Amino acid sequence: MKELKKFKMNMKFYRERKGWSQEQLADKINVSRPVITRLETGEQEPALSYLLLLSKTFSVSIDHLIGRDQVTDDLLYEVYGDYGNEHSFSQIIDYLIKQPKMSTGLQQLLYAKPRERKLIEDILITVIEKSTKRLE
Missing domain, CATH: 1.10.260.40 (lambda repressor-like DNA-binding domains)
Structure with a gap:
């Protein structure tokens, strides 16, 4: 980013x-x-x-x-370890922290019944994939 x-x-x-x-x-x-x-x-x-x-x-x-805060990345690395794609992971965490509605929605998704959660996840993934294809 x-x-x-x-x-x-x-x-x-x-x-x-x-x-x-x-x-x-x-x-x-x-x-x-x-x-x-x-x-x-x-x-x-x-x-x-x-x-x-x-x-x-x-x-x-x-x-x-401006997002050049190494402390945040270092803390995320310390807490979550090396996921091989740590840079992307830290961007996702940063995005969620700064988008409270999205973060709250995802927290609520954790409490949905498994079948409902799967349906919502599928819908979200489909919308994201279609939106990003249009941007390419």
Whole structure:
């Protein structure tokens, strides 16, 4: 996952985690709301000044904000061990942490009856496969 993709996902995650609207974050860093929208959608690459302001506002390092946080990868490796494809695994975990609805839905899936869970898993996999084929 490229840094810009990680950045926009992280920016939205930390804004929502603080409970702020785009307008509220814009006020805090003294920019217009459309700037926040463009940064979160990836239409605009963040200037260093924005990275510095957002880093301070969210109380995280710039490396963490752009997804170059080795500490997260190291912790995941320590907890889960070497799966051979650890880099992809850490991206999945990072995605789930930052997408609370998806994470909650998957937790609920764990409690579904096996037959229902299998049906839901099949549907999800089919949708993901069809969506990614369209992107290729």
